[in-house]
Amino acid sequence: MYIRKKLKKRRSTFETKLYAVTQVIEFNRNKRLVAEEIGFSVNSVINWVKTFEQHGETGLQSKNPDLLSDDRIELERLRCFETKYYQQQEEIEILKKFQVFLKENENKSHMMP
Numbered sequence: 001m002y003i004r005k006k007l008k009k010r011r012s013t014f015e016t017k018l019y020a021v022t023q024v025i026e027f028n029r030n031k032r033l034v035a036e037e038i039g040f041s042v043n044s045v046i047n048w049v050k051t052f053e054q055h056g057e058t059g060l061q062s063k064n065p066d067l068l069s070d071d072r073i074e075l076e077r078l079r080c081f082e083t084k085y086y087q088q089q090e091e092i093e094i095l096k097k098f099q100v101f102l103k104e105n106e107n108k109s110h111m112m113p
Contacts, residue, residue, distance in 0.1 A: 017060040
């Protein structure tokens with residue numbers, strides 16, 4: 001199965017943080033699942049939720065934004081594609097294993113008298 005490599009530390013956008021916090025608080029989604037979906041660590045999501053509970057939306061905003069808004073949006077879009085790509089790679093590996101399993105069972109059933 002394909003294992004995702006650790007990426008260099010990357011910055012999260014306000015929109016990503018707010019999305020994660022909303023999913024956890026308003027929709028009672030599991031923090032780990034939300035973290036996997038957005039491609040960040042569970043600890044990041046936990047910290048964002050704590051920060052939001054203490055300081056509201058302003059606590060989620062970056063203290064020193066290095067990127068312009070358009071650049072952040074583009075990076076976020078690319079991260080989303082990357083996450084989907086890795087999920088699809090895992091699904092392909094599972095389907096390949098399932099194909100092998102089916103072929104093995106098909107061969108066994110033909111050998112039975």
